[in-house]
Amino acid sequence: MRALVFTGPGKAEVWRVPEPEAAAGQVVIEVERVGICGTDVELFTGAMSYLRTGRSSYPLRPGHEWAGTVVAAGPGADPAWIGRRVTGDTMVACGQCRRCRGGRHHVCARMREIGIADGLPGALAERIAFPVAYLKPLPDDMDATAGAMVEPGGNALRAVEAAAVAPGERLLVLGTGTIGLLAAMFARARGAEVHLLGLHPEALIGDLGFDHGWTRDTLPALAWDGVIDATTGAGMPALALALVEPGRRIVHIGLSSTPSTIDTRDMVLKDVTAVGILGASAGLEGAVTAYAKKDVDPRPLVAATVTLEEISGVLAGRRPPRAGPGPKIHVDPRRDQDTRPRR
Numbered sequence: 001m002r003a004l005v006f007t008g009p010g011k012a013e014v015w016r017v018p019e020p021e022a023a024a025g026q027v028v029i030e031v032e033r034v035g036i037c038g039t040d041v042e043l044f045t046g047a048m049s050y051l052r053t054g055r056s057s058y059p060l061r062p063g064h065e066w067a068g069t070v071v072a073a074g075p076g077a078d079p080a081w082i083g084r085r086v087t088g089d090t091m092v093a094c095g096q097c098r099r100c101r102g103g104r105h106h107v108c109a110r111m112r113e114i115g116i117a118d119g120l121p122g123a124l125a126e127r128i129a130f131p132v133a134y135l136k137p138l139p140d141d142m143d144a145t146a147g148a149m150v151e152p153g154g155n156a157l158r159a160v161e162a163a164a165v166a167p168g169e170r171l172l173v174l175g176t177g178t179i180g181l182l183a184a185m186f187a188r189a190r191g192a193e194v195h196l197l198g199l200h201p202e203a204l205i206g207d208l209g210f211d212h213g214w215t216r217d218t219l220p221a222l223a224w225d226g227v228i229d230a231t232t233g234a235g236m237p238a239l240a241l242a243l244v245e246p247g248r249r250i251v252h253i254g255l256s257s258t259p260s261t262i263d264t265r266d267m268v269l270k271d272v273t274a275v276g277i278l279g280a281s282a283g284l285e286g287a288v289t290a291y292a293k294k295d296v297d298p299r300p301l302v303a304a305t306v307t308l309e310e311i312s313g314v315l316a317g318r319r320p321p322r323a324g325p326g327p328k329i330h331v332d333p334r335r336d337q338d339t340r341p342r343r
Contacts (some may be wrong), residue, residue, distance in 0.1 A: 002333065003125030004308050006060045012312040020121075020129035022074030025080050029130055033144035033305070034123045034331045035065030035152065036314055037178070039116060042229030044315040055117045062194035063122030063331075064090040064115040067138060067147025077132045085142070085149045087288075088115050089134040091279050106281040118315070124308065126333050136284050139292045142206075145305075146291050148330060149182075149298035153287030154280025155253060156182035156230075158188065161283070162251045162275040167191025172224040174240060176201050176213075177196060178301055178327045179253055180230035186211060189295040195222075204325045208300060230254045238262045246270040253277040301326040307335045 003017045022028045040062050042048035050056035066088070070081045093100050093108035100108050114130070115122020120127070138147045156179050165171045171187045173180045176198030176249065184194045185208070196205055201213030214220070225241040227250045234256040241262050244250050250272060265275060280287070290296040303326040306314060314320065314329050323329070 001062055001126040002308055003121070004063070006044055006058055006062060010316070012044060014308045016209055020127055022072050022077065022129055024075045025077055025133065026074045026129050026131050027070045027135070028072040028074075029068040029079050029086060029128050030071050031063075031066055031068040031123050031125060031128060031333050033067050033148040034063045034333065035148045035302075036311065036329045036331065037065060037152065039064070041315055042342040043116070050117060053156075054268065057118055060118070061121035061125065062115045063158075064113065065148050065151040065315030066123035067144045067150070068123075069129075071127070071137075073132075074129075077201070077273050081132060081135070085138040085140060085147065086135045087138060087147050087284070088114070088130050088136060089281050089284060090116065091281050092120060092131060092134050092150060095133070103141060103282075106279040109208070119341050124311070124331060124333060136288060138288060142288075142292060143299075144332075145299050145302055145330060146297075149328070150284055150287045150291070151280050152178050152328075153182050153186070153291065153296070153298055154283030155179055155277060157186050157283035157286045158280065159183050159228050159230070159251045159253045159277050160192075162184045162277060163187070163228055163249050165190075165192045165226040165287055168193065169225040170195065170222060172197060172227045172243060173230060173307065174198075174227065175230035175254060176203070176327075177230065180228070180298070181205070181208065181327065182298060183228050183230060183253075183299070184208075185296045186290065189290060192267070195224075203303075204327075224248075226231045227251070228253065232256050234258045234260045236260070241266055241270070241272060241274070244270070244272055246272065247271045249275060251277060302328045302330050303328070305332050307331065308333055309336070 005015045073079045091106040093105035094110040112119045114120040171192045205213045227244045229240045231254045237260045240250040304320040304323040
């Protein structure tokens with residue numbers, strides 16, 4: 001079968017690799033759609049910290065935002081999964097340690113990340129093998145585009161829940177990328193007054209029905225009951241702390257390439273709670289539910305769907321021809337470069 005492989009910094013190739021086989025407790029999934037995110041870009045460019053610590057290495061098979069259909073079940077896996085449409089948790093843990101038993105499997109010391117860390121090939125391929133313990137079923141009427149947005153949606157939902165902003169209160173989201181926009185959509189669905197700060201906030205937020213988009217220069221002096229930092233700017237965590245109301249919360253879900261610093265004296269004297277968000281695990285089911293109920297529709301964020309052969313250009317920063325304004329690019333691994341479906 002065909003699969004995308006990162007062979008070194010700035011190098012991506014489509015390889016013919018062996019078909020996956022379902023081991024004990026696993027299923028095989030035909031992949032219908034995969035999202036490209038900032039982590040994939042960092043793995044492609046070589047900027048990802050895991051490449052320096054040895055957690056990841058080349059050659060690497062990426063892809064962790066995905067949706068597909070189960071086509072085979074291995075020993076110990078319920079054959080009723082066959083034919084089900086699914087997505088899955090990126091964080092695959094040991095299941096036995098203190099953290100796993102305490103509901104924190106996403107920070108298990110032996111946790112593996114599909115398509116990111118060594119050991120679990122990613123979903124940018126025609127098919128993948130995946131453990132049933134980490135599958136998440138999708139409604140039959142949820143299309144592949146929405147299904148592949150469950151993973152980023154789970155991250156965004158966790159950030160909104162961590163911000164603890166009640167209906168009618170005011171939330172400021174720093175960043176208008178995929179996670180920032182999804183966080184804004186989930187917060188709006190829960191009744192918050194949502195404001196977004198970005199470099200060019202007018203590019204998409206009006207189409208999404210948001211009335212409050214600002215830049216650093218135009219941001220009004222309002223009371224912010226919660227602030228989510230979904231940017232990669234090293235100075236943004238300090239800005240979030242400066243803006244948030246005393247006694248409230250700032251949530252950090254973006255990562256900068258250089259260290260971010262804040263003055264903890266300001267945090268203490270404002271009695272602010274800071275929360276870091278890693279992974280979508282605890283938010284996956286909530287994201288599926290919100291999409292199924294149409295409370296949140298993530299599909300307008302997807303600008304284009306490309307083939308495996310076209311990904312290198314996307315990862316290098318080139319937008320596909322005729323791409324829409326959204327920040328997310330999807331891949332259909334079933335298609336050749338001429339876009340005809342493969343059989």
